[in-house]
Amino acid sequence: MAKQLRLLTIFLLVTFSAVLATGCNSDASGNEERVLRIGYQKFGTLSILKARGTLEKSLQARGVKVQWIPFPAGPQLLEAINVGSIDVGHTGNTPPIFAQAAGVPLVYIGTGTPKPENEAIVVPKDSPIKNVKDLKGKKVALNKGSNVHYLLVKALEKAGLKYEDIQPVYLPPADARAAFAKKSIDAWVVWDPYYSAAEIDLGAKTITDARGYTSNREFILASVSYADKHRAEIKILLDTLQETTDWFNEHPDETAQLLSKQIGMDIKPVKKTIQRSKYGLEPIDDSIVKDQQEIADTFLRIGLIPRQIRVQDVIGSKNKTP
Numbered sequence: 001m002a003k004q005l006r007l008l009t010i011f012l013l014v015t016f017s018a019v020l021a022t023g024c025n026s027d028a029s030g031n032e033e034r035v036l037r038i039g040y041q042k043f044g045t046l047s048i049l050k051a052r053g054t055l056e057k058s059l060q061a062r063g064v065k066v067q068w069i070p071f072p073a074g075p076q077l078l079e080a081i082n083v084g085s086i087d088v089g090h091t092g093n094t095p096p097i098f099a100q101a102a103g104v105p106l107v108y109i110g111t112g113t114p115k116p117e118n119e120a121i122v123v124p125k126d127s128p129i130k131n132v133k134d135l136k137g138k139k140v141a142l143n144k145g146s147n148v149h150y151l152l153v154k155a156l157e158k159a160g161l162k163y164e165d166i167q168p169v170y171l172p173p174a175d176a177r178a179a180f181a182k183k184s185i186d187a188w189v190v191w192d193p194y195y196s197a198a199e200i201d202l203g204a205k206t207i208t209d210a211r212g213y214t215s216n217r218e219f220i221l222a223s224v225s226y227a228d229k230h231r232a233e234i235k236i237l238l239d240t241l242q243e244t245t246d247w248f249n250e251h252p253d254e255t256a257q258l259l260s261k262q263i264g265m266d267i268k269p270v271k272k273t274i275q276r277s278k279y280g281l282e283p284i285d286d287s288i289v290k291d292q293q294e295i296a297d298t299f300l301r302i303g304l305i306p307r308q309i310r311v312q313d314v315i316g317s318k319n320k321t322p
Helices: 002-007 016-020 045-052 054-060 074-082 095-101 147-158 173-182 194-202 224-229 231-250 252-263 267-276 286-301
Strands: 024-026 032-040 064-070 088-091 106-112 119-123 139-142 167-170 187-191 205-209 219-223
Touching: 032 045, 032 074, 045 054, 045 088, 045 231, 045 252, 054 064, 054 231, 074 088, 074 095, 074 106, 074 219, 095 106, 095 286, 106 224, 106 231, 119 147, 119 194, 139 147, 139 173, 147 187, 147 286, 173 187, 173 194, 187 194, 194 267, 219 224, 219 231, 224 231, 231 252, 252 267
Parallel strands: 032 064, 032 088, 139 167, 139 187
Antiparallel strands: 024 032, 088 219, 106 219, 119 187, 119 205
């Protein structure tokens, strides 16, 4: 149990900006303003929504302002939901599993289309490692509890290896990139746009992406308290997000320009990320819940989460199938 609890300590890490975030502000006259606090990462539909600025216009008529708070990865973002620092955010498919197991009061409110080609296991260009089986005994960097965690577990199992057969090195993306560049790790399990940047800037070689292992869906999540009390705002958010993904697919070059400027990354890896797949939102149906439950059951079986969870329990009411 001690080991399992240690594995969940990532959810005690909250970025400084998230700790400072508050749910309401006061204007000069002392009146309270309504604020929707959104946690976002460097890439994803919410990042595009922020870059376009359309949500602010959609919520203005309701007197709601939008506060955007950046996070390096999904686990840190969900811990911010746990402590009440944000209301809504987006992650890959794995962070909500760790969060639910840790008791975070979250609810799934939307999901994106599958993008398994947007995450991968990479090695340096001159590495002797040719396939997943060659990872045995090697140092493999990943962000603990992030979407790539499940990719690594499934890839190892398919290659006939156990998680204990590698040396996991838990690092956030920036630190993992530095370690990868110095070759102090043997492999890196990474997602876009860091994946594209590693290919372009460092010549990283892909030994497998997530195709055949996991869907790599993006999930939109909210705190239970916010979702229960602000259904109108949630609907506006999802409707605006759908419009944004449609616009994204029709304007890839303009999107790349917006995101490159927003996230401070060279436009080449941003363009490569955009070109890998199409984006959109889907209702959360039984098959998606089943996929999430499989992740939870796998992590329980290998001891990465301490207790059994039922994913259906945290699916938003509008997304539940009859």
